[in-house]
Amino acid sequence: MTSLFNRRFRVRRYECDALGHVNNAVYIQYLEQTTEEALAAAGLAPDQSRGLADARRTLQQLAIEYLLPARPRDELNAQCWVQAVQDGELKMGYDLRRDADGALIARAEAVWQGVDQPPTIPD
Numbered sequence: 001m002t003s004l005f006n007r008r009f010r011v012r013r014y015e016c017d018a019l020g021h022v023n024n025a026v027y028i029q030y031l032e033q034t035t036e037e038a039l040a041a042a043g044l045a046p047d048q049s050r051g052l053a054d055a056r057r058t059l060q061q062l063a064i065e066y067l068l069p070a071r072p073r074d075e076l077n078a079q080c081w082v083q084a085v086q087d088g089e090l091k092m093g094y095d096l097r098r099d100a101d102g103a104l105i106a107r108a109e110a111v112w113q114g115v116d117q118p119p120t121i122p123d
Helices: 024-041
Strands: 007-011 058-066 074-084 091-097 106-113
Touching: 007 091, 024 058, 024 074, 024 091, 024 106
Parallel strands: none
Antiparallel strands: 007 074, 058 106, 074 091, 091 106
16 A cells, blocks of 8 residues: 545534544544545555554554644545555654645544554653
């Protein structure tokens, strides 16, 4: 999977915090859903991807840069791409844009660890 994958989300009111914008934890859910659908679209069943498409994979590292708030009823386009695959890890890049004006809401990088190689815990 080397091409871009797009997934649309409509921000729901309950995904927002007291300030009226998407809660930071919800962005992680958007990224996870986008990743899972991208892997499925690429035809990567769990046995073909050494556990990376398996629901039991774990998020090992995450860096998100929040640029603009997303609010209820905003339509967002989450775009992802594979940056690297190595030793049971899948490194993905992400952009989230608001459909109405194309504004970049957030960008992220995530490393997903497969279940057949559990993450190591640093000392």
